[in-house]
Amino acid sequence: MWIQREIELEPRPRGFHLVTGEIAGALPELGELRTGLCHLLLQHTSASLTLNENASPDVRRDLRTWFDSAVPERFPWTHTLEGDDDMPAHVKATLTGPELTLPVRDGRLALGTWQGITLCEHRDRGGPRRVVATLWGEPR
Amino acid sequence: MWIQREIELEPRPRGFHLVTGEIAGALPELGELRTGLCHLLLQHTSASLTLNENASPDVRRDLRTWFDSAVPERFPWTHTLEGDDDMPAHVKATLTGPELTLPVRDGRLALGTWQGITLCEHRDRGGPRRVVATLWGEPR
Amino acid sequence: MWIQREIELEPRPRGFHLVTGEIAGALPELGELRTGLCHLLLQHTSASLTLNENASPDVRRDLRTWFDSAVPERFPWTHTLEGDDDMPAHVKATLTGPELTLPVRDGRLALGTWQGITLCEHRDRGGPRRVVATLWGEPR
Numbered sequence: 001m002w003i004q005r006e007i008e009l010e011p012r013p014r015g016f017h018l019v020t021g022e023i024a025g026a027l028p029e030l031g032e033l034r035t036g037l038c039h040l041l042l043q044h045t046s047a048s049l050t051l052n053e054n055a056s057p058d059v060r061r062d063l064r065t066w067f068d069s070a071v072p073e074r075f076p077w078t079h080t081l082e083g084d085d086d087m088p089a090h091v092k093a094t095l096t097g098p099e100l101t102l103p104v105r106d107g108r109l110a111l112g113t114w115q116g117i118t119l120c121e122h123r124d125r126g127g128p129r130r131v132v133a134t135l136w137g138e139p140r
Numbered sequence: 141m142w143i144q145r146e147i148e149l150e151p152r153p154r155g156f157h158l159v160t161g162e163i164a165g166a167l168p169e170l171g172e173l174r175t176g177l178c179h180l181l182l183q184h185t186s187a188s189l190t191l192n193e194n195a196s197p198d199v200r201r202d203l204r205t206w207f208d209s210a211v212p213e214r215f216p217w218t219h220t221l222e223g224d225d226d227m228p229a230h231v232k233a234t235l236t237g238p239e240l241t242l243p244v245r246d247g248r249l250a251l252g253t254w255q256g257i258t259l260c261e262h263r264d265r266g267g268p269r270r271v272v273a274t275l276w277g278e279p280r
Numbered sequence: 281m282w283i284q285r286e287i288e289l290e291p292r293p294r295g296f297h298l299v300t301g302e303i304a305g306a307l308p309e310l311g312e313l314r315t316g317l318c319h320l321l322l323q324h325t326s327a328s329l330t331l332n333e334n335a336s337p338d339v340r341r342d343l344r345t346w347f348d349s350a351v352p353e354r355f356p357w358t359h360t361l362e363g364d365d366d367m368p369a370h371v372k373a374t375l376t377g378p379e380l381t382l383p384v385r386d387g388r389l390a391l392g393t394w395q396g397i398t399l400c401e402h403r404d405r406g407g408p409r410r411v412v413a414t415l416w417g418e419p420r
Contacts, residue, residue, distance in 0.1 A: 035142045035144045035274070036142070037179060037274060037276075050234045050237070051185065051234075051238050051239075052185050052230055052233065052234050053185045053230055056219055058218045058219035059185075059219050059227065059230050061218060061219075062217050062218055062219050062227050062230070062231070063230065063231060063234060065215075065216065065217075065218075066211065066215065066231045069215075070210065095235055096234055096235070097237060100239065101181075101239055101241055102181065102239075103144060103179065103181050103272045103274050105144060105272075110144075110181070110183075110272050111181075111183065112182075112183025112184055112185070112270070113183075114184070114185050115183060115184075115185055115238070118234075137142065137276075138142050
């Protein structure tokens with residue numbers, strides 16, 4: 001069984017945002033898989049995907065604070081035409097990565113108790129973000 | 141052929157630890173695959189997985205030194221309730237990533253000569269860590 | 281359908297280099313897949329793979345500048361036998377990661393408009409680099 005689909009994530013401000021529900025809600029066929037995998041590619045170079053804490057919003061705020069501090073806007077960048085937040089966004093995107101592969105078991109994503117799919121939006125106005133989702137495995 | 145299984149990695153102190161043997165030993169069905177893949181998801185947000193040098197323990201020590209320096213415990217964190225090593229652990233986990241996909245060829249993981257599966261334990265007392273392993277591909 | 285093959289990337293100097301064409305050119309069977317995935321493992325621990333901007337060379341230059349600044353050669357490293365650029369290379373490789381999984385749709389890699397497969401060469405003289413490529417999915 002193979003399913004491949006584009007999902008458009010709604011625009012979000014700079015920061016780390018939980019999108020587990022938005023992703024899983026767009027993939028009802030997850031329920032048809034007994035054992036399989038779900039791959040997500042964010043088709044952008046100034047935003048990224050990670051798994052991190054799904055409960056405390058403090059963690060997501062601190063993630064942003066650290067990344068903004070480690071990859072500052074004031075730095076000897078040469079690529080500056082697209083705005084102060086652009087080149088830091090490219091670096092942060094490569095540090096966190098554009099894609100995730102997640103196990104599926106008995107019709108659900110087999111994440112840890114505290115893990116949530118997290119959109120890392122590194123631009124101030126990144127707009128909607130597109131994900132190519134691919135599901136494959138053994139049907140129930 | 142699809143195999144999916146939880147593997148519990150034994151508790152380890154903060155640092156970078158080779159776990160190739162522990163993982164492969166828990167997946168004897170690797171030997172049945174001619175061409176395929178092995179996916180590993182660590183179900184935690186304060187530890188992570190990487191591939192790095194499997195020979196010199198110096199490399200693993202220096203990895204820890206750099207990460208502890210780049211993501212310090214003294215920082216304007218707001219999420220501090222779970223201990224000084226908690227929020228740095230979440231950042232380090234997102235920098236290194238919770239999952240790996242590895243090629244399988246003729247019954248073995250097709251890693252480079254110097255590559256080893258490395259558990260990045262970012263907590264002082266992280267306890268046992270759980271991995272969901274998924275194998276799929278063409279049988280021999 | 282399963283295809284697995286080693287690809288040798290030509291030697292490149294330290295920096296970030298677009299290799300989408302070199303990779304796709306070595307995988308003509310991409311054209312035979314309707315829906316599937318392409319997995320790439322770089323079998324080294326001092327170079328890595330990422331997706332980033334495929335147009336402006338400024339972005340690739342700035343990526344190098346930031347990584348060289350964040351992971352400097354002057355640092356209390358203990359693993360120094362293989363040269364000043366070696367231990368920073370191991371850290372940078374773990375920050376960016378050795379592998380990518382990419383969706384395939386209608387015979388082509390389904391990357392974003394601005395995404396290119398990027399070899400992150402962290403050594404001054406890394407030599408040729410080996411990738412294990414695995415393709416699988418539904419034929420057209």
